[in-house]
Amino acid sequence: MSVSKSAKLYTVQYNVHKIVTYEDMTKLESSLFFEKISIPIPGDRKIALPIDATIKAYVDFGNFSKENILIEGEKITITLPDPQMELTSSKIDHKNEKEFLSWNRTRFKEKEKDEFLRQGISSILSGMKDTDIIERSRLSAYNALLPLFAAAGFSSENITMCFNEEIENSQHEERTIFNMFHKD
Amino acid sequence: MGRRTPHIPAGLTKSPAFWIILVIGITIYFFTKKAETKHENDTIGETSINISSIKEIAEWEFLTVQCEEFIDTTVKRMIADDRFARIYTGTIKLGMDMKKARKNWIVCRHDTAHIYLPKVEILDKDFIDEAQSRTFYESGKMSATIKNRMYSKAKREMKRRALTKQNIKTAEENAEAQFRYIFSNLGYKVIKIEMKR
Numbered sequence: 001m002s003v004s005k006s007a008k009l010y011t012v013q014y015n016v017h018k019i020v021t022y023e024d025m026t027k028l029e030s031s032l033f034f035e036k037i038s039i040p041i042p043g044d045r046k047i048a049l050p051i052d053a054t055i056k057a058y059v060d061f062g063n064f065s066k067e068n069i070l071i072e073g074e075k076i077t078i079t080l081p082d083p084q085m086e087l088t089s090s091k092i093d094h095k096n097e098k099e100f101l102s103w104n105r106t107r108f109k110e111k112e113k114d115e116f117l118r119q120g121i122s123s124i125l126s127g128m129k130d131t132d133i134i135e136r137s138r139l140s141a142y143n144a145l146l147p148l149f150a151a152a153g154f155s156s157e158n159i160t161m162c163f164n165e166e167i168e169n170s171q172h173e174e175r176t177i178f179n180m181f182h183k184d
Numbered sequence: 185m186g187r188r189t190p191h192i193p194a195g196l197t198k199s200p201a202f203w204i205i206l207v208i209g210i211t212i213y214f215f216t217k218k219a220e221t222k223h224e225n226d227t228i229g230e231t232s233i234n235i236s237s238i239k240e241i242a243e244w245e246f247l248t249v250q251c252e253e254f255i256d257t258t259v260k261r262m263i264a265d266d267r268f269a270r271i272y273t274g275t276i277k278l279g280m281d282m283k284k285a286r287k288n289w290i291v292c293r294h295d296t297a298h299i300y301l302p303k304v305e306i307l308d309k310d311f312i313d314e315a316q317s318r319t320f321y322e323s324g325k326m327s328a329t330i331k332n333r334m335y336s337k338a339k340r341e342m343k344r345r346a347l348t349k350q351n352i353k354t355a356e357e358n359a360e361a362q363f364r365y366i367f368s369n370l371g372y373k374v375i376k377i378e379m380k381r
Contacts (some may be wrong), residue, residue, distance in 0.1 A: 014235055071370075091377060140240045
């Protein structure tokens with residue numbers, strides 16, 4: 001068990017469902033009279049494992065300092081690190097696990113299933129990158145932090161929240177446009 | 185007594201079927217002796233990810249407890265017992281759900297900020313990453329009911345270890361420090377924090 005202090009603001013939660021499937025195509029390989037022979041083992045050996053996972057996106061305030069806050073008269077600009085996502089839990093629906101086995105094939109070992117599930121989780125996380133989770137998290141962070149700065153006396157039109165990556169991207173865009181016009 | 189050498193009846197050696205069976209037998213023997221099974225694919229099939237729900241949340245995490253729990257079980261059988269052991273991993277987050285905070289949870293007057301915070305609690309109802317947990321030992325077949333029972337036991341144990349008075353106190357202190365830091369950077373000189381316990 002390890003315990004560590006943190007300061008993260010979780011802003012959006014996605015509940016996802018995936019059916020992890022695997023079809024075992026095994027062959028018997030051997031050599032006979034110096035000739036390599038491979039024979040596919042007939043019959044089915046298939047498995048379907050349903051998983052439910054929860055992914056949350058957060059803004060890490062671990063390195064938040066006064067440099068992240070800029071107050072100019074009635075206006076305030078808060079620079080936040082870009083949101084990150086994290087798998088907070090996963091649960092296998094054991095009751096709906098299905099195995100399809102021919103008479104000549106062995107059942108799946110739990111260790112084999114562990115490997116498929118690990119791949120399933122990696123697939124979920126890489127699939128999540130194509131969703132709008134980060135964009136939603138930014139918007140949700142704004143909604144969660146707005147009352148805090150509004151209570152401190154700033155009106156909502158004077159509160160600006162920007163994220164590091166957005167700034168970097170806009171700087172990159174500015175540089176690209178600048179380079180287009182100043183090639184020589 | 186001397187050892188007797190195996191004697192093949194002369195009638196059998198004259199039969200072509202005998203020689204055919206013998207050749208096939210020798211071929212199968214040498215083939216299977218060196219044979220090994222190879223999986224043609226080790227990767228899972230491509231299936232879609234279904235997003236069942238999206239929820240906007242506002243949860244502050246102030247303490248992270250990473251847990252591992254070893255759970256084993258034995259099922260009594262007629263001939264040999266089935267045994268199963270698994271190592272569950274999970275992350276318990278102690279923090280505050282700001283949706284549970286009172287309506288005006290920050291009240292600022294002059295140079296003083298009053299902050300009313302909800303109580304520190306476990307942020308996730310489910311915190312075990314079952315798909316990343318691993319099987320340590322297995323003999324026999326485990327039913328879904330037994331696996332679910334082991335999962336529940338691991339969850340109970342993790343909660344018991346993580347939800348200690350000391351951990352709650354550390355999370356509360358960290359929460360106080362974080363809010364104090366933000367508001368002092370906003371220019372408030374007096375910061376009063378009240379927390380539900």
